[in-house]
Amino acid sequence: MFSYFSLAEQLLLAVNKLGFDKPTPVQIQAIPLAMEHKDLLVSAETGSGKTAAFLLPTLHRLITLPSTKFGTRALILAPTRELARQTFTQCRKLAEFTSLKVGLVTGGDDFKHQQGMIRRNAEIIISTPGRLLELIEQESLDFSHLDVLILDEADRMLDMGFSEAVLAIAGRCNSQRQTLLFSATLTHYGVIKIADRILKNHKVVALNTLYDGHSNIEQQIVLADDNEHKQKLLAWLLLNETYNKALVFTNTRIKANELQGPLRGQKLRVGVLHGEMDQKDRNRMMELFRAGEVNIMIATDLAARGLDVKGINLVINFDIPRNGIDYIHRIGRTGRIDELGLTIALVKATEWNLMAGIERFLKQKFKRRNIKDLQGKYKGPKKLKASGKAAGIKKKIEPKKAVAGKVKIRHRDQKNIGKRRVPGTKPASTEN
Template identity: 80%
Template sequence: MHSNSIDKTPSFSSLSLDEQLLSAVKKLGFEQPTPVQLQSIPLALEHKDLLVSAETGSGKTAAFLLPALHHLLTLPSGKSGVRALILTPTRELAQQIFKHCQQLTEFTDLKTGLITGGDDFRLQQNMLRRNTEIVIATPGRVLELMEQEIPDFSNLEVLILDEADRMLDMGFSEDVLTIANSCNTQRQTLLFSATLTHFGVIKMADRVLKNHEVVALNTLHDGHRNIEQQIVLADDNDHKLKLLIWLLQNETYDKALVFTNSRIQADALRGPLRGQKLRVGVLHGEMDQKDRNRMMELFREGEVKIMLATDLAARGLDIKGINLVINFDVPRNGINYIHRIGRTGRVDELGLTIALVKHTEWNLMSGIERFLKQKFKHRNIKELEGKYKGPKKLKASGKATGGKKKIEPKKAAVEKVKIRDRDKKNVGKRRVPTVKPTIEVNQP
């Protein structure tokens, strides 16, 4: 039964790709296309524009690289300039796509270039002047080069926007549109996003795609089936630190990612964790690019087993073996939560995510659950059980009712009567007996 089901699964050779690419795919050990590759590649090979939603780790990089490379190989161009441009939100993701592209072009003569901020500007200018066919880049640096009139996108054949939702979140919308508008209008455009429900993704698709096909493998609310999601309640940040240390010392994992909402918090956690003999590194946007590259390499090689990171690493950090993600700080919204936990549970691997939640973060975490239409598993660590058990339910009786009783309308009425008796001496004595009993009733 099992072998028959495997036999029915299409192979890469069934996708009609160039033989040089198939040789590279075979060398990389890829046996069967993933769902996103199986659905996207045939459409892309027909030179159609695509809007694709697929989570990180689903094989989407090869899903856009393979058809783009096939096009460049089978339809040689005598024109100058960049033939394929891949825009991505972060330097780290650009570097990983560049590496993957080099692997897939190993048996070809195609030249690939990398353009990101933090690297030598003149070297990038020279690389573009040599008519590099494939360029992987971040939008900011491309715009800087465009101001020098260096990149020539007039003959561009394929434009790929990877992690478009993240580029929008990072404020690159206008930059991306400016670059897209400078490209050959007859190009093919492939837009990849983790979700199709992001408010700006559809709007961008309408601006840059022509008569496009949609490949929707997931939506924003899809659960991560390979990931167990847990919540551990904490009293305060000191309690969180104790919980974090316990988890890192007692959970089983190859690599762990610990997310904070600020670089200050990430830096602050490094000392205490290293004091527990844990192999810890830090990754955030304030670091020099060379230091970031070095830290990622140490993490990839396993020299660093635990990475403290801000949301910079939530996207574009494609490293195998991350099977534990801990949110020391609850992320600010559901989209960031998805991107963080997406670092684990890749393809067929299992992952565990744990959010440490204190009382000021309860509403934020509950909002994320509602946003994702999921309920996370609550976990109690007996060795470090805290006092905070979640918000108390409001009671319909008790203090609320007692509060109403404290307002004594009778007393107020009595005071009014007293004032009348003092101020209006002509009031008949017949009213006095009526007032006195009332006063006596309210006296202790």
């Protein structure tokens, strides 16, 4: 029970109202340490309850240790607008029975409105790094009295190129602050590097590593001849699999837009989400997806992190992701906590090596699957022979053995027998 943590009464009321039953493993390990004001480096997969793991101790601190000083007291950085907005929503729900003000700062929203919100002294700000850095450069923010700095999905933030922005923001924060860094993995070099720079005498809470087997997610591979074949396979899967909500990932926004029309032609409820969309359109699409009016979302990797939507139990990789890290982020949208999920990768010949590399990277072997009605010509790479040139093995050449008692007789020697030798030349060989 959450009462085990000795949280402020206002927070326990909110937890009960939200229907939180019992703490998740990451909450059990991280909340007590965070309430002791320790810096933390936490690895926890998406859907493990990590948002509450950093929000509850932070809110508890702000409630039990009030401050009369002006300025932001808690800052939460997130890699994407979607994740920032979801964290903002959950923070407001947990802070419902308090007087704490929560502000959201992301790109795509009105700049002056955000400046006004900050001037009205929002104690908690949830933001993406890019827009926040703009406000800092305009001297619109004061973090000199900051109590807590939180980096959520730090590995993804660094992958998106926000390393320098994060360090610049941290450099403007109160040096005596508490810092909580949450990541999907602790094996990401950038995470370790930035942790060394911004954390002090920190504790590590490692619930998972990069190579965890995702035991609650069944991972399948379906071979395809080309993109046209992939489209047929995709439509069949979406029409025949059992799921509540499905995510389809492509590597480009162009491909995401191309797939939407044919799938809608199959009477499927499909939406698209990518970085080139206007923020209002993105917000509207997310609302439709959460409400279930759209139950299939075609997305680029923008949505691989930050999408916190319940009921996603099917993830299809139309395009194979460029690396194992992106693959983990994509499939992490399903199989949340105790739920089961299914992921299917559509693999054509030019993607085989990429998919095999992901299997080696994760030290896993994915299940091969055939769609009987749509079997293609491509059956995977041809098997190499165990020996010979195909296997890259040089054939050992054995020297010819002489046959005992048998002497080779040359024709020219036979012709020269009995002839007079010209001085200065070698004698013709003779046989005895």
